[in-house]
Amino acid sequence: MAPTAERVTIAQIADLADVSVPTVSKVLNGREGVSADTRDRVQALLEEHGYRRRGGERRRPVGLVDLVIRDLDSMWSSELVRGAEAEAARAGVGLVVTATHGRRVGNKHWIAQLAARRTDGVVLVVSELQPGAAEELHRLGAPYVLVDPVGAADQAVPTVAATNWAGGLSATEHLLKLGHRRIGIITGPADVACSRDRLDGYRAALQRAGIAPDEALVQYGDFHLEGGQRGAARLLSLADPPTAIFAGADPQAAGVYAEARQRGLSIPDDLSVVGFDDTDLCEWLWPQLTTVRQPVFEMAATATRMLLDLSRRTDREAGRVELATTLVERASTAAPREGAR
Numbered sequence: 105m106a107p108t109a110e111r112v113t114i115a116q117i118a119d120l121a122d123v124s125v126p127t128v129s130k131v132l133n134g135r136e137g138v139s140a141d142t143r144d145r146v147q148a149l150l151e152e153h154g155y156r157r158r159g160g161e162r163r164r165p166v167g168l169v170d171l172v173i174r175d176l177d178s179m180w181s182s183e184l185v186r187g188a189e190a191e192a193a194r195a196g197v198g199l200v201v202t203a204t205h206g207r208r209v210g211n212k213h214w215i216a217q218l219a220a221r222r223t224d225g226v227v228l229v230v231s232e233l234q235p236g237a238a239e240e241l242h243r244l245g246a247p248y249v250l251v252d253p254v255g256a257a258d259q260a261v262p263t264v265a266a267t268n269w270a271g272g273l274s275a276t277e278h279l280l281k282l283g284h285r286r287i288g289i290i291t292g293p294a295d296v297a298c299s300r301d302r303l304d305g306y307r308a309a310l311q312r313a314g315i316a317p318d319e320a321l322v323q324y325g326d327f328h329l330e331g332g333q334r335g336a337a338r339l340l341s342l343a344d345p346p347t348a349i350f351a352g353a354d355p356q357a358a359g360v361y362a363e364a365r366q367r368g369l370s371i372p373d374d375l376s377v378v379g380f381d382d383t384d385l386c387e388w389l390w391p392q393l394t395t396v397r398q399p400v401f402e403m404a405a406t407a408t409r410m411l412l413d414l415s416r417r418t419d420r421e422a423g424r425v426e427l428a429t430t431l432v433e434r435a436s437t438a439a440p441r442e443g444a445r
Contacts, residue, residue, distance in 0.1 A: 151239075279350065
């Protein structure tokens with residue numbers, strides 16, 4: 105009779121797979137010396153019979169952590185990698201970086217790679233796990249930490265984020281204090297939590313000022329220059345265009361600059377612009393960009409530190425950490441020119 109999930113043991117899995125107990129142990133711990141076919145057969149049986157390590161059991165740390173990030177072609181991504189690498193180096197461990205290019209994480213090939221080379225855990229940045237991937241990571245004894253989760257994260261999963269709602273609020277309040285009333289926003293993808301939080305902060309600031317949010321002034325971007333330029337083109341083509349635009353990422357703000365110049369608009373005389381992140385790009389743009397600084401380097405370092413703590417201590421609980429955002433005023437914002445529109 106097949107064993108039940110409640111009392112399944114390594115020995116029983118070995119018997120079902122017609123292999124030795126040490127072979128099952130190698131599969132569980134991601135060690136070499138097992139053929140691909142055997143590994144797949146053992147892993148399938150472990151999953152089928154719901155094998156789980158005993159409560160609190162952890163593998164011995166191997167000195168390697170994984171950072172999974174959406175892309176590698178932005179300054180924001182570079183800061184995240186720098187932060188994770190700095191903390192990994194401080195702790196004396198290696199770092200493996202994987203770019204998803206917007207795809208979900210956790211296919212069988214990726215899980216098999218983790219099992220084969222082993223990892224102390226995974227830091228996931230603006231990424232979604234495929235169905236069943238969380239269970240596979242748990243089975244491998246590999247904890248994970250989310251940075252800026254895409255959707256509503258499980259409360260049991262440790263998370264690091266910035267105060268995105270407060271950042272959206274402060275950016276919009278800054279423009280309101282300058283006298284702007286028609287304020288557009290180009291936030292990030294609609295399915296990303298930080299994008300929604302920044303949009304909610306923007307709306308809250310307008311409502312506090314007694315201004316009803318106008319959905320015609322809301323555009324969704326992709327955190328890149330092209331998305332910012334597309335959003336700006338739509339906003340500036342309105343019959344009553346905005347006098348200021350809050351772009352939910354610095355590269356999107358650069359896209360607003362490009363569109364404004366194509367239309368012969370001067371920043372900030374004709375159009376004020378606020379970004380989000382405070383990357384080096386802010387000082388390269390002209391005029392230099394007013395933006396909301398989120399501590400990207402510190403977020404990645406904090407997530408890596410949390411992950412290493414989780415991998416080494418079974419009694420440690422990690423919750424949600426939010427790091428503060430701050431408004432950095434530069435030359436891209438000013439009072440709206442009277443009669444400019």
